[in-house]
Amino acid sequence: MITLMTVALMAAQAVPYVKNPRxxxxxxxxxxxxxxPPLRKGAVLVLSKTNGFRDPDQIVAATSAVQEIAREGGRDVFATENAAVMNPRDLARFxxxxxxxxxxxxFTEAQRAALRAWIERGGGVVLLHGAGGDHRYDWAWYRDTLLGAxxxxxxxxxxQFQQGDIHVEAPDHPAMQGLPKVWQRVEEWYAFDRVPIGAGTRILATLDEGSYRPAPEQRMGRHPIVWTRCVAKGRAIFSALGxxxxxxxxxxxxxxxxxxxRWAAGRHC
Known part of the structure; x- marks a missing residue:
């Protein structure tokens, strides 16, 4: 017997899922x-290229904020969504x-090679939110070495958005200066397959899983949310917030x- 519920389900299944182009x-x-344009020494490059998921409102707000923050810190800044900026000549300016x-x-293979070489020779990279939020990566070095998880x-x-408690585990680290030992905020909370280790990893802040409602499969125990890694002579810091x-x-x-x-611009990991 075909019920109205069955008809509704069949109709829903017949409509293909269409991704919102926005x-x-x-x-x-x-x-x-x-x-x-001309830039002073010590400049910051902001890249917001998205060939996967994109949140336009977040991209605009974050880019504007990073530009303001960099300039307040006395640094020139250039923002782009053109990944071809990853070439040896241009990266040398940042x-x-x-x-x-x-x-x-x-990134093309040449662009990947340029970014990797720039970091390994001493560059500093800051990865914000979705820069560590893809379900799969076809660049293993990015996942395993730069991110570590x-x-x-x-x-x-x-x-999706819940209040949770962030615990600052390394209050002495320059990236944690001025932050409260327990930081309450509302966020879309990320989870990872493991706690990053090796490569001089330092977990700077963790998420208290008892302070919000994670799905069972997203419980990590020790749940890192901000960490740093050493990449040859370079430095990487990832924040899942934002x-x-x-x-x-x-x-x-x-x-x-x-x-x-400021930490990424330094000379030591």
């Missing part, structure tokens, strides 16, 4: 580098690269980003 733009691989929720396969999911509807556009107006979040940029 959040899933058509992938483009950039080949021609952007024009870069001290810090900020990957702002980059997603999907965005694989994203497995985040809190989702109807509990999904909501309005979070980039939060004084403590802005402080973390500013601290991260």
């Amino acid at each position: 959040n899933w733009p058509t992938p483009v691989m950039d080949q021609v580098a952007p024009a870069i 001290r810090v690269v900020v990957l702002n929720s980059t997603s999907g396969t965005i 694989q994203f497995i999911g985040h809190t989702s509807t109807p509990d 999904h909501r556009a309005e979070s980039y107006a939060e004084p403590l979040h802005r402080r973390l980003i500013g601290n991260a940029i």
Whole structure:
């Protein structure tokens, strides 16, 4: 017997899922580098290229905030969504690269090689939120060496954004300066397949899983949320925070980003 419920289910299954182009733009691989204006030594590059998931509001808010924070710190800054900026000539003009929720396969093999070499020779990279939030990476070095862990999911509807407690585990680290020992905030909370180890990893802050409602498969025990890694002579810092556009107006979040940029610009991991 075919019921109204069965008909409704059949109709729903017959409609294919269509990704919203606002959040899933058509992938483009950039080949021609952007024009870069004159910059003083120690400049910051902000790349927001997305060939995977994209949150336009977050991208705009975060890019604007990083530009403001870098300039307040006395640094020139150049923001782009053109991944062809990853070439030896242009990268040599920057001290810090900020990957702002980059997603999907965005670099050609030559661009990957240029970024890796720049970091390994002493560059500093700041990875914000979605830059560590892809379900899969076809660049193993990025996942295993730069990040050190694989994203497995985040809190989702109807509990996507929840208040949780962040515990600062390394209050002496420059990136944690000025942050409270226990930092309460609302976030889309990321989870990973493991706690990063090796490569001089230092877990700077963890998430208290008793302070929010994670899905069972997203419980990690010790749940890192901000950490650093040493990459040859270079440095990387990842923060899983920052999904909501309005979070980039939060004084403590802005402080973390500013601290991260200053640390990444340093000479030691």
